[in-house]
Amino acid sequence: xxxxxxxxxxxxxxxxxxxxxxxxxxxxxxxxxxxxxxxxxxxxxxxxxxxxxxxxxxxxxxxxxxxxxxxxxxxxxxxxxxxxxxxxxxxxxxxxxxxxxxxxxxxxxxxxxxxxxxxxxxxxxxxxxxxxxxxxxxxxxxxxxxxxxxxxxxxxxxxxxxxxxxxxxxxxxxxxxxxxxxxxxxxxxxxxxxxxxx
Amino acid sequence: xxxxxxxxxxxxxxxxxxxxxxxxxxxxxxxxxxxxxxxxxxxxxxxxxxxxxxxxxxxxxxxxxxxxxxxxxxxxxxxxxxxxxxxxxxxxxx
Numbered sequence: 649x650x651x652x653x654x655x656x657x658x659x660x661x662x663x664x665x666x667x668x669x670x671x672x673x674x675x676x677x678x679x680x681x682x683x684x685x686x687x688x689x690x691x692x693x694x695x696x697x698x699x700x701x702x703x704x705x706x707x708x709x710x711x712x713x714x715x716x717x718x719x720x721x722x723x724x725x726x727x728x729x730x731x732x733x734x735x736x737x738x739x740x741x742x743x744x745x746x747x748x749x750x751x752x753x754x755x756x757x758x759x760x761x762x763x764x765x766x767x768x769x770x771x772x773x774x775x776x777x778x779x780x781x782x783x784x785x786x787x788x789x790x791x792x793x794x795x796x797x798x799x800x801x802x803x804x805x806x807x808x809x810x811x812x813x814x815x816x817x818x819x820x821x822x823x824x825x826x827x828x829x830x831x832x833x834x835x836x837x838x839x840x841x842x843x844x845x846x
Numbered sequence: 847x848x849x850x851x852x853x854x855x856x857x858x859x860x861x862x863x864x865x866x867x868x869x870x871x872x873x874x875x876x877x878x879x880x881x882x883x884x885x886x887x888x889x890x891x892x893x894x895x896x897x898x899x900x901x902x903x904x905x906x907x908x909x910x911x912x913x914x915x916x917x918x919x920x921x922x923x924x925x926x927x928x929x930x931x932x933x934x935x936x937x938x939x940x
Contacts, residue, residue, distance in 0.1 A: 653892075654858040658851070658937035665931065666867035742869050842861055 672743040673791050680841060681729055683834030686722060687826055693718040694823035702816040747790055754783040773818035777807035777825055784829050795836045799829030849933040852926060854899055857893045859884050867902060867919035868927050875915035895919060901926055 656664070685712035693714045700711035757779055765772035781803030788796025810818050855861050862882045866873060873881070879889055896902045901923030905916045919927075 656856050656858055658934055660858070661851070661856065661930075661934055662938070664858065664861050665865050665934075668869060672869040672891060742871065838864070 651724040665751045671813075677702060678835030680834045683837065684728060685725055685729075687830030687834055689718045689722045690826045690830065694819040694826065698816055698823075701705070701819075708815075713733075715813045743790065747787060750783055771810070771815045771818050773815075773822050774807045774810035777803045777810070777822060780829065781807065784833075788833070792794050793833065793837065795833040796829075799833045802828035848936045851933050852930045854895065854901070855930045857890060857892065857928065863889075863892060863896065863922070864901065864919070864923065866929050867917060872916055874917040875917065878917060896903055896923070899926075901931065 663707060677828075696714040697711050700714065701708055745757040758776065761775045761779060762772050765775060781800040784796050785800035788794065788800060803825045806821040809821050813821055853887075855864060859882055862884075863878055866878060866881050870877075875889070875893075878884075878893075879886060882889065884892075893902065893904060897904050898923075900920060903918045903920050905918065907914050907916065
């Protein structure tokens, strides 16, 4: 920008605005870490819960304690990652802020779903899958990342499939949906981020 | 029918600064310099014009013993940018 005051035409103006918005979206796109972290933790917890409940024959309440392990590992790891990222990136951006709000609302709704279903002795899995599908769909739309949108569809299909499955099998449906809805988009986000940096 | 665009935002550097602040809300002077690729002198001059119009607020502070300049977009600036964007759309009929 050597020219002190280069006057723009409408096309150039739009290009500058688009470039800035693309930069903001890219910064969120680089957050494949959370999908991989939570994806692997959820898959591990689903399989462990299924094993203890359906194969080892543990009482359901005892078997479901594996989810506490997921929270104990996942929450500090996610917080440390965000703390380190915050130190590297001096500026926040609106896209990232909205993205964060979507997942904050997801977290609160998730806690409520777990509380409401467990106190009514209902499997929380189909409701969680529906909610995850919602959050993943919005996230995918916000950053224009199609694999997340398809991941959300996988979550919703798994939620419907739970109608015909036993409560233990819900966990296997959740594991498969998490691979498609979290892990696959997470790896693709990371791949895209690496390509963008090359 | 096309609308007249805000002349203050029709400058390449000023629009780049305002676009950046629309998504970042606030930014350090050096971050803006890096983002726009402008020289410090030119950037200062354009920031002063945006500040004069009330589109941005400039806060001078210190980071340790180093001076730090932070630019923040104001509600007036946000409104002006939104109007600019709406007016810009009239040049691209669907």
